[in-house]
Amino acid sequence: MxxxxxxxxxxxxxxxxxxxxxxxxxxxxxxxxxxxxxxxxxxxxxxxxxxPALVATLQEQSTQLWHLSNLFTDGRQERVAARLCEHSHAEQVFFCNSGSEAIEASIKLARRYFQQRGQSERYRIVAARHSFHGRTMTAIAASGQKKLTDGFAPLPSGFDHITFGVLEEADRALTAHTAAVLIEPIQGEGGIHVADDVYLQGLATLCQQRGCLLIVDEVQCGMGRSGKLFAHQWSAIKPNIIAMAKGLGGGFPVGACLADKQTAQGFTKGSHGSTFGGNPLAMAVADKVLELLFAKxxxxxxxxxxxxxxxxxxxxxxxxxxxxxxxxxxxxxxxxxxxxxxxxxxxxxxxxxxxxxxxxxxxxxxxxxxxxxxxxxxxxxxxxxxxxxxxxxxxxxxxxxxxxxxx
Ligand SMILES: Cc1ncc(COP(=O)(O)O)c(C=O)c1O
Known part of the structure; x- marks a missing residue:
């Protein structure tokens, strides 16, 4: 049918x-x-x-305030960001509307972080073959899968691809031009491949040793799906940037890019933005979803x-x-x-x-x-x-x- x-x-x-x-x-x-x-x-x-709690929250918020733009605040973004930071090692959050946008923000942040530090030669992103990071031009370039990129050339450049789970390939792929490694702790679209602790810890160490950043794509595996807020937390690593979306709004479109304070400095006033990102309706629901998720x-x-x-x-x-x-x-x-x-x-x-x-x-x-x-x-x-x-x-x-x- x-x-x-x-x-x-x-x-x-x-x-x-x-x-x-x-x-x-x-x-x-x-x-x-x-x-x-x-x-x-x-x-x-x-x-x-x-x-019922999410329905009530959305109904109530819909009678209060739908949209403000990011010229003004109702304080809800701060509240949701604080909840996310309290339960992770992240310190600052940028809100958007989808997983692809969270990935876009993450890649932009990594590149601008190095540009701000006078290291603009560090712009390349190392990502896994058969990964999935969304459908924007940057996200399909990151995944590098032909079935996603077919017909959309020219794609944004600056992406290198490695085999998921093979640390030696990452070792060889990281150069003085690498800004970040982008990885799904559990590949979703690719067929549910769980990165083991040794691989994730190895990637984190490699990034540290080579002076580049680690971005984890938690869009599908985050928000408690693996049993912890973020799947990478099982491996006790501290990636510089976390992209999330999907479950955060429990069905209401919302995404987020999280980072430690130092990495977050890559974005300065006016360097990135979104009309709808962090909208009061989305924030009200996300706040309630997180409250439910963090219940003992x-x-x-x-x-x-x-x-x-x-x-x-x-x-x-x-x-x-x-x-x-x-x-x-x-x-x-x-x-x-x-x-x-x-x-x-x-x-x-x-x-x-x-x-x-x-x-x-x-x-x-x-x-x-x-x-x-x-x-x-x-x-x-x-x-x-x-x-x-x-x-x-x-x-x-x-x-x-x-x-x-x-x-
Ligand atoms: C791991 C991962 N990253 C990014 C995305 C893109 O998210 P969206 O479809 O919300 O743009 C998806 C969507 O399935 C995903 O699974």
Whole structure:
């Protein structure tokens, strides 16, 4: 089923029926059919759909103040920034509206930091092949993937690419012209690849030794998804710049670029800006999302539930080795590498009322809301088991009919 509209650019293939309502981990069609949403709008609705506290916050803020521009303040940016800094080693925050903009700000900040220090020869950014940093010209140049850059030349220059997880390549790639290394602590679009501690710590040390900055892209893996506010915190590193977005607004568009005080000096008055960034509506919601996330039991409860999902998926992958390889990921950022085409698995999940999203390396990505309960996890595991059993039967039939036809 496809919902392609003649009046919307065909950049997306809207499949499935239209959804008109969401509540917690569920979304509903107009006819009232219920689906378990294990995508969270690709890692965005971290508190689930229509969280009552977020609804109330947005409703209340909408009666107070919608927009001011960054010529004036209502004090909310300061409050959200203070919360983020309190729970990380960052000291200053710039607000924007999306992940791509957070990446743009991060790269601009790194380059200008060195320009301000009289080191304008340091402008190159080292990033990983098969990474994903968004869709602006700079972000696609950073990822360097042909499928993202095709047709958009000329791209911004100054990017070098290394293999994710291979420290020796980073060692060779860093030169006197490198401004920063840009890395996702857990690659999302690329297929849920978790950078191990040795790699992240090695990158941080290399950057320090060579005098360049470390930027982490926490747009997808941040905001508690790995079990900590930021995924890099598991490795106890202190990157100079952190890009974040997605879950920060729980569904309201907002992004942020965080930095330590020294690095933040790269931006001076008038050097960067955004009309909507840090808008009162976005800040009110982000403030509430962070309040919920930092509540004492929130992340431990989430990790307890994540463990139940992990255990269930281990079982699922063992039961259907003809469909799934062992799962990988951290917290509630999970990849199911597929033996058959990942689109077949996603479609089978959909037919069993479970929503999942594809990722690179033939992976099915699960990004459930951080608030998903043990009951809904059990329900989704039952549905995914049913889907895999159907696929296994179909696969068996296909093999048999191929054998009979001599194919
Ligand atoms: C790791 C990462 N960085 C950046 C982005 C870009 O974010 P946005 O789509 O909000 O511009 C994404 C989006 O999926 C992402 O996963």
């Amino acid at each position: 496809s919902n392609v509209s003649p009046h919307v650019f065909p950049t997306y293939d809207f499949s499935l029926p239209m959804f008109v309502r969401g509540e917690g981990a569920y979304v509903y069609t107009e006819e009232g059919n219920r689906y378990i949403d294990l995508t969270s709008g690709i890692g965005v609705t971290c508190m689930g759909h229509s969280h 039991d929130f992340l431990p409860t989430m990790m307890g539930n994540a463990k139940k999902l992990h255990d269930g998926l281990t079982q699922l992958c063992q039961t259907y080795p003809q469909i799934l390889h062992p799962w990988r990921g951290k917290g509630l950022m999970i990849g199911l590498p597929c033996v058959i085409g990942n689109h077949h698995v996603i479609e089978a999940f959909h037919q069993n009322n479970v929503l999942a999203v594809p990722a690179g390396c033939n992976v099915v990505r699960l990004l459930p809301p951080l608030t998903i309960t043990a009951e809904v996890i059990a329900e989704s595991l039952t549905a995914m088991d049913k889907a895999c059993a159907q696929l296994a039967r179909d696969n068996q039939h296909l093999k048999q009919s191929n054998k009979h036809s001599g194919a």
